[in-house]
Amino acid sequence: MSEQPIAVVGAGWAGLTAALVLARAGRKVTLIEAAAAPGGRARTVESDGAPLDNGQHILVGACRHALSQMRAVGVNPILALHPVPFRVLMRRRVPDGAPESFLLAPRSTRSRDLGAAFYSAARDASPPRRLVGLLGAWRMLHRPLTRDRSVADWLQANAQPGGLRERFWEPLCLAVMNTPPAHASARVFQNVLRQSLMAGDGAARLLIPRRPLSELFADPALQQLRTLGATIRLSTRVRGIESRGGDGFILTLRGGETLAAGQVVLATAQRSAAHLLPALPALDPLRGELGELGARSICTVYLRYAKALPELPPLTGLLGQHGQWLLPRRLAGDPHRLAVVVSAAEECPMSDAGTRWQRVGRELAETFPGLGQPEQGRVICEKMATLDARPGLDDRRPATRTPLPGLYLAGDFCATGLPSTLEAAVQSGQKAAAAAIIDAIPDLVRRPA
Ligand SMILES: Cc1cc2nc3c(=O)[nH]c(=O)nc-3n(C[C@H](O)[C@H](O)[C@H](O)COP(=O)(O)OP(=O)(O)OC[C@H]3O[C@@H](n4cnc5c(N)ncnc54)[C@H](O)[C@@H]3O)c2cc1C
Numbered sequence: 060m061s062e063q064p065i066a067v068v069g070a071g072w073a074g075l076t077a078a079l080v081l082a083r084a085g086r087k088v089t090l091i092e093a094a095a096a097p098g099g100r101a102r103t104v105e106s107d108g109a110p111l112d113n114g115q116h117i118l119v120g121a122c123r124h125a126l127s128q129m130r131a132v133g134v135n136p137i138l139a140l141h142p143v144p145f146r147v148l149m150r151r152r153v154p155d156g157a158p159e160s161f162l163l164a165p166r167s168t169r170s171r172d173l174g175a176a177f178y179s180a181a182r183d184a185s186p187p188r189r190l191v192g193l194l195g196a197w198r199m200l201h202r203p204l205t206r207d208r209s210v211a212d213w214l215q216a217n218a219q220p221g222g223l224r225e226r227f228w229e230p231l232c233l234a235v236m237n238t239p240p241a242h243a244s245a246r247v248f249q250n251v252l253r254q255s256l257m258a259g260d261g262a263a264r265l266l267i268p269r270r271p272l273s274e275l276f277a278d279p280a281l282q283q284l285r286t287l288g289a290t291i292r293l294s295t296r297v298r299g300i301e302s303r304g305g306d307g308f309i310l311t312l313r314g315g316e317t318l319a320a321g322q323v324v325l326a327t328a329q330r331s332a333a334h335l336l337p338a339l340p341a342l343d344p345l346r347g348e349l350g351e352l353g354a355r356s357i358c359t360v361y362l363r364y365a366k367a368l369p370e371l372p373p374l375t376g377l378l379g380q381h382g383q384w385l386l387p388r389r390l391a392g393d394p395h396r397l398a399v400v401v402s403a404a405e406e407c408p409m410s411d412a413g414t415r416w417q418r419v420g421r422e423l424a425e426t427f428p429g430l431g432q433p434e435q436g437r438v439i440c441e442k443m444a445t446l447d448a449r450p451g452l453d454d455r456r457p458a459t460r461t462p463l464p465g466l467y468l469a470g471d472f473c474a475t476g477l478p479s480t481l482e483a484a485v486q487s488g489q490k491a492a493a494a495a496i497i498d499a500i501p502d503l504v505r506r507p508a
């Protein structure tokens with residue numbers, strides 16, 4: 060085993076996963092995180108003394124790797140996540156009228172049941188249009204895309220009826236990809252649809268956290284790393300990484316301290332990763348590629364009401380409003396609060412947080428008569444929440460191994476075929492750890508007994 064530790068930079072879900080896999084394999088791990096707490100873009104923050112997530116997160120049953128990592132750190136997903144069968148309920152406010160509802164609720168995700176649900180949900184189209192759309196939907200799920208294109212083009216090419224597009228496919232695309240359909244990669248979207256809708260009812264199930272986000276993985280992961288003997292450095296920003304020409308790396312930390320490492324897993328988001336790559340010409344193309352990956356924002360609007368809220372479905376899509384998805388926080392133990400997700404929030408900038416939450420509160424009151432006005436709002440905007448999932452994204456995402464032996468990338472920006480999600484982050488962390496372990500084997504063999 061290498062004498063020097065392996066340094067993992069970044070304690071988001073990707074870095075924590077990489078560190079755990081390495082530590083469980085007996086490697087000496089040093090995990091370095093700039094923030095005071097782990098979790099990265101999926102963490103709990105404090106608001107007026109109460110825990111709030113930095114963003115409302117949802118998993119699906121298809122997130123097999125993320126769920127198994129949670130289990131491995133002692134979190135029982137059955138208790139920590141509330142399962143909701145795959146169904147899409149949308150609501151649209153109608154000025155001076157009763158709100159409209161739309162429901163796509165297949166009995167199961169078998170092709171026949173999905174087809175029946177699509178057919179009945181496209182009721183505003185003529186029967187022949189509905190049948191053509193049904194065949195198109197079948198193609199979308201079954202025929203792998205050879206050439207990437209935008210989701211909007213793909214829906215058009217597969218004759219999806221207007222109503223179904225507007226009330227089902229487009230909101231689903233925005234939720235899954237955090238990129239509007241006109242700009243989103245059909246290949247990545249298709250991959251998600253195939254992994255969740257074609258792998259049994261369990262894979263399609265939505266899983267809504269019942270516990271603060273940090274408790275789902277980051278905190279217990281850190282605890283397990285400590286038990287395994289890993290060195291944890293929180294509130295420690297890595298300023299630079301230098302290669303020692305085949306003899307490991309020197310990391311410069313905040314304050315000028317240095318740390319020697321045999322291998323490095325760079326598990327920050329893409330911009331920091333580009334910045335931290337050692338200054339070697341061989342890494343310039345990778346630096347350029349990382350710099351070109353765009354990002355998109357998400358704002359989560361938390362609204363607090365004076366009285367406990369009426370029973371609402373666990374997830375409702377909102378049509379024609381500033382926010383796109385509504386989740387009551389009752390599931391997370393707060394019956395007075397709602398969360399509203401604003402995906403790709405840069406598309407609709409607001410002058411300030413107050414304007415944003417008041418608008419969302421007003422629109423909700425019109426959509427759910429009886430809800431009333433919130434007494435308080437809190438908006439958390441993450442400017443670099445996810446990748447901009449444009450067509451061709453997967454060809455531009457970096458692989459785990461960099462051109463510099465011993466230096467690996469992990470993070471939701473790496474090539475996984477998935478959008479930026481917890482599942483992508485965990486898969487990338489597992490891949491980076493596996494590559495580092497495999498690449499260290501010759502050293503182990505050469506070492507004297
Ligand atoms: C508001 C919001 C909503 C989301 N909703 C969902 C959802 O519903 N479902 C889903 O699956 N995903 C969702 N995501 C995406 C998901 O949170 C991310 O894909 C995932 O958390 C990324 O993990 P990561 O480890 O790759 O990166 P990060 O979490 O960004 O981790 C990188 C870590 O590196 C640290 N770091 C950076 N620079 C340095 C440095 N120089 N030195 C040391 N440390 C450094 C950072 O502080 C950070 O902790 C959402 C994200 C946001 C922001």
